[in-house]
Amino acid sequence: DAGVTQSPTHLIKTRGQQVTLRCSPISGHKSVSWYQQVLGQGPQFIFQYYEKEERGRGNFPDRFSARQFPNYSSELNVNALLLGDSALYLCASSPGLAGGPGELFFGEGSRLTVL
Amino acid sequence: GIQVEQSPPDLILQEGANSTLRCNFSDSVNNLQWFHQNPWGQLINLFYIPSGTKQNGRLSATTVATERYSLLYISSSQTTDSGVYFCAVEGGDQAGTALIFGKGTTLSVSS
Numbered sequence: 001d002a003g004v005t006q007s008p009t010h011l012i013k014t015r016g017q018q019v020t021l022r023c024s025p026i027s028g029h030k031s032v033s034w035y036q037q038v039l040g041q042g043p044q045f046i047f048q049y050y051e052k053e054e055r056g057r058g059n060f061p062d063r064f065s066a067r068q069f070p071n072y073s074s075e076l077n078v079n080a081l082l083l084g085d086s087a088l089y090l091c092a093s094s095p096g097l098a099g100g101p102g103e104l105f106f107g108e109g110s111r112l113t114v115l
Numbered sequence: 116g117i118q119v120e121q122s123p124p125d126l127i128l129q130e131g132a133n134s135t136l137r138c139n140f141s142d143s144v145n146n147l148q149w150f151h152q153n154p155w156g157q158l159i160n161l162f163y164i165p166s167g168t169k170q171n172g173r174l175s176a177t178t179v180a181t182e183r184y185s186l187l188y189i190s191s192s193q194t195t196d197s198g199v200y201f202c203a204v205e206g207g208d209q210a211g212t213a214l215i216f217g218k219g220t221t222l223s224v225s226s
């Protein structure tokens with residue numbers, strides 16, 4: 001079975017630009033979460049979506065937005081990129097049986113560099 | 116919010132040695148997972164263990180929820196065990212939504 005897939009794997013942007021990251025969850029999983037990991041730190045929660053609705057949001061500015069599609073795939077958008085947005089962006093999926101994250105399974109991540 | 120502390124921050128071992136990684140958390144949790152992050156950045160699930168003990172090959176984990184800690188044991192370590200080990204919990208005011216990660220333990224195993 002395919003795991004969580006993310007695209008693109010690497011990308012370089014300049015300050016002020018916008019970026020869209022994509023994620024396909026494990027088949028049958030209805031919950032998708034996004035995490036940001038900067039160098040030397042543990043991942044930090046950005047969003048959780050379950051059944052196409054936002055279920056949780058971390059402490060990130062409004063420049064960060066996301067959505068989940070009817071097939072449960074998801075996009076993370078970041079506008080007006082700052083140098084500090086350079087990070088590994090991780091997508092995770094879970095069965096979401098109870099609406100919470102449950103056991104999370106992560107993709108390989110999208111590594112964003114902002115110049 | 117809930118705090119997660121991992122120790123030690125760094126660990127250097129010779130191949131074949133055993134090790135214990137610790138995770139302390141500040142509030143009751145509904146979910147606790149251990150991950151291994153490989154050099155390419157992917158987080159690999161090791162254990163989903165909100166309580167009790169589990170074993171998988173050379174690795175085992177124990178969570179004592181009432182005392183708010185979890186331990187990850189690695190026996191007969193191999194060079195492929197190198198990487199960063201994260202403990203992550205769900206609970207507190209983020210219950211039902213987010214995993215809160217510790218800062219990780221960086222393990223280096225040399226041959």
